[in-house]
Amino acid sequence: GAGVSQSPSNKVTEKGKDVELRCDPISGHTALYWYRQSLGQGLEFLIYFQGNSAPDKSGLPSDRFSAERTGGSVSTLTIQRTQQEDSAVYLCASSPGTLNTEAFFGQGTRLTVV
Amino acid sequence: QKEVEQDPGPLSVPEGAIVSLNCTYSNSAFQYFMWYRQYSRKGPELLMYTYSSGNKEDGRFTAQVDKSSKYISLFIRDSQPSDSATYLCAMTFNTDKLIFGTGTRLQVFP
Numbered sequence A: 001g002a003g004v005s006q007s008p009s010n011k012v013t014e015k016g017k018d019v020e021l022r023c024d025p026i027s028g029h030t031a032l033y034w035y036r037q038s039l040g041q042g043l044e045f046l047i048y049f050q051g052n053s054a055p056d057k058s059g060l061p062s063d064r065f066s067a068e069r070t071g072g073s074v075s076t077l078t079i080q081r082t083q084q085e086d087s088a089v090y091l092c093a094s095s096p097g098t099l100n101t102e103a104f105f106g107q108g109t110r111l112t113v114v
Numbered sequence B: 001q002k003e004v005e006q007d008p009g010p011l012s013v014p015e016g017a018i019v020s021l022n023c024t025y026s027n028s029a030f031q032y033f034m035w036y037r038q039y040s041r042k043g044p045e046l047l048m049y050t051y052s053s054g055n056k057e058d059g060r061f062t063a064q065v066d067k068s069s070k071y072i073s074l075f076i077r078d079s080q081p082s083d084s085a086t087y088l089c090a091m092t093f094n095t096d097k098l099i100f101g102t103g104t105r106l107q108v109f110p
Helices: none
Strands: A003-007 A009-014 A019-024 A031-037 A045-051 A066-068 A075-079 A087-095 A111-112 B004-006 B009-012 B019-025 B031-037 B045-051 B054-057 B063-064 B071-076 B086-092 B104-109
Touching: A003 A087, A009 A019, A019 A087, A019 A111, A031 B009, A045 A066, A075 A087, A111 B019, B004 B086, B019 B031, B031 B063, B045 B054, B045 B063, B045 B086, B063 B104, B071 B086
Parallel strands: A009 A111, B009 B104
Antiparallel strands: A003 A019, A019 A075, A031 A045, A031 A087, A066 A075, A087 A111, B004 B019, B019 B071, B031 B045, B031 B086, B054 B063, B063 B071, B086 B104
């Protein structure tokens, strides 16, 4: 596809369950970001992948959160033992990577923990 | 203190008005400054970006950066109801993560 694709678009899960969120970036983009957006809030940085460099995980809120990027393309964000405060929209973005001034966002995954 | 501060609004203006949206920041190392627009239940989309200080114009939109004051602005001329959205500022050092403001919700009424 032409843009960043995220799946699922909506996810309802029970507290304590694990969830996996997927992001397909734009082909050829070397940089990939995950952000979280809570209701009425701005974008909270979670993790950043740039090419083959070690990811910047400084935004992950706890060790229940992890992410990987396989083959420099698809990325999966995993949340273990979900809590109600994890409910938010999780946004993925990619950029060409040379200059991260043009990041393209997906539509997001709306996660609801009940 | 957050690295980037932005008034959440909401800002409500009549159609045709000039809109001014602003962000302040604390880290003088930021070099690239961006404005994103986000419609309800959509991902943000890039409007424009500016490098270092100065102005940049694109149609009805003008971005200004004043690095000495650590202050950036987005002006929208002849605002339209279709401009109603949340506007997020973002900034970065270069090949680093983007740091976003909280966003300002704008409502343009006919």
